[in-house]
Amino acid sequence: MIIGVPKEIKNNESRVGMTPAGVYELVKNHHKVFVQSTAGEGSGFFDKDYLEVGASILDTIEEVYACSDMIVKVKEPVEQEYSLVKQGQVIFTYFHFASSETLTRAMLSSGAICIAYETVEDSDGSLPLLTPMSEVAGRMAVQQGAKYLEKPKKGRGVLLGGVPGVAPGRVLVLGAGTVGTQAAKMAAGLGAHVTILDINMKRLRYINDVMPSHVVTEYSNEFNIRKHIQSHDLIIGGVLLKGAKAPNLITREMLKLMRPGTVIVDVAVDQGGCVETTKPTTHEDPIYIIDDVVHYSVANMPGAVPYTSTVALTNVTLPYVLALANKGWYRACEEDEALHKGLNIIEGEIAYSEIVETFGWEEILA
Template structure:
């Protein structure tokens, strides 16, 4: 198979879909690997490292897309890339289609087989390709939130850890999953007071055990969310419903009652966000204010640390890349139920139910349309 790795075009997206180590393994397995010039440079993987392991460096994205059987990316294609789509193309990347109707239209029109990292399942029903970036984003959320709290960046001027004689900052985390747990680790490490809100009581019990009672836990309802939001210096949204639009748990009215200069980091923004006042931002222009509350809503947060993020991501994605290259999409979908779960578009059909519900579209299970 010919595997293509184009350079990412999303704003300040500096990760890359395959590392030189992955390219070497593919070449040794008999596949051809096309890397767009400088695709890995911002992740500290220069072209000569790819060439040294047998990959071919291609000067233009068009030649990567047009010659490859499978395109391996990190983030969803942007509109300028849609013209590369074609019927026989396998696209393996994060797609996050729920809020992206235009991209969904393009994938369906061109009958692209789109397998989304974020909906691939493992044998125990987990999300193995979403987990590493959720870990990175969760840890980064506290780091960027602490920076945004600085007065010169519009924040309240609060140091999360406080100092002797001065109380620490209040961090409220909504969602006790991978993002929330990793955010809690870093927030506790700064010395902040941390509150976590979740709908799953068993998960709250686990959080209490993991952190030895140092994280204050609250059951998720509108009353508790509003109260915690009003007390928060830093509010982190980390709610996930796989493949679906995130629920709006923090309303505009709640944001209006928050402290002036408080900070919101909505990690769920690539699925539409769980804060009603949140809208996507970029690394170029990452923040804005609503009612005096600073919002950080960058949709590709892990791109801020591309070397770490690329290594973490490809550790998880590469076994699937190799399997798809070895078997081809049709056989892999038929033989691996987890890969089948990852298929969002196939031969002009939308095959992921949560995306169909978010966009009010017709849905066909992959088993109904796959030969």
Template structure:
């Protein structure tokens, strides 16, 4: 298969979809890998490393899209890329369609095959290609939150772990999944007073057993959220509904109940956000203030640590990429239900129900195309 890896052009997106080691594995299996010049440079992987792995370097994004049967990316295509996408071309990347209708319509119009990392799903309902970036984002949410709690950056001026004779910061985490778990471990390690809210009792029992003593769990509902937010210093949104828009657990009117300088970090912003007042921001302009509350809503947080993120992502995606390259997307999807769940749009039709429901589009069962 002819596999193309373009340079990411989203604002401050420094990751690349394939490491040189991943390229070498694909070449060993007889596939051709085309990399846009300097696509891996910001992640610490220069062109020469890819050449040594057997990849071909092409000078422009247009050439990558023109030659490739499968496009490997990190983030969703943005507007300048839409005209480059060909009918029947396979795109394998994070799409998060439910958060952005223009992207959904553009991919429908392109008649490409859209295989989304974030909806590839195992039998146990885990999301193997979302987990590594969720791990990174959960840990980063605490790093960033601790930073923005500093007074010069707009926060309350509170040290996350406190010092002897002072109380630590109170961290409220909405969601006890992968993001929430890693955020809690990071915040607890820094000495914060952490509370995780979740709707699953089995999950909370698991978290209560494995977390350190400074982490507590509570049932997630509006009453408990309103009870906790007046004393919270850092609130992290970590809610995920696979393929669908995240629900708003923090509403605009709740901001008035928060202390001035409270920091909100919405990791779910690339799925529409679980904090009503959160809008996607960039690493270039990451924050804004509403009602005295600082919002950090960068939609590609792991892009700030591209070396770690690129390695973690390729570790997870490469087995699936090899399977698709070897069998073709259709046969791979027929034989592997995990990949079948990743198909979102095929030949102009939405085949993932949560995306169709979000925008009131016609849903077509994926089996029609297999």
């Protein structure tokens, strides 16, 4: 099979879909890999590194799409890529269709086979290809939140860890999944007081068992959310509904309950956000302020630490990429139920019910 690795063109996206180590394995399995020139530089991988493991380098993104049977990348195709996607071409990447009807319609029109990293699902319900980026984003959420709590950044002027004689900052985490767990771990490590909310009692019991005593758990409901947003300095949204739009747990009118300078980091922005006032931002222009509340909602947070993110991502995607390349998409998905759940769109038909539900469409599922 011919595999293409284009350069990401989303704002400040420095990750790349495949490391040289991943390319080496594909070439060893007798596949041809075309990498767009400088695609890996943002992650610390250079054209010579790809050439040394057997890849071919192409100058333009148009050339990569034109010659490839399968495209392996990080983020969903952006508007200038829509026309490059071919009928029958496999696109393996993060899509997050529920957050963009425009993207969804474009991929339906392309006739491509769209396999989404974020909906590949193991038998235990875990999401193996989403997990590493959720780990990165969860840890980064605290790092970014701590920065924007500083007064020059329009935050409350609170140091999360406090100092002797001064109480530590308070962090509210919505969701006890991978993002929430990693965020709580980082915040607790800084010495902050952490409250984590979820509706899954098994997850809350797990958090209660593994976290230090200054991480407390409570059941998530509107009453508790309204109570805690009035006293917490940093609020982290880590809610995930697999393949579907995130619920709005914090509404616009609830912002008025927060103290001026409170910071919201909505990691759920890729799925529409769990705060009503969330809108996607970029690393170039990451925040905006509504009702004196600082919103940080960068849609590709792990792109800020591309070396760590790219290596972590390739570690988990490579076995699936090899299966798709060795067997073809149909057989690979037929033989692996986890990969089959990653099928979102197949040659103009929707294969993932949550997309239909999100947009209220009546298309027949593939």
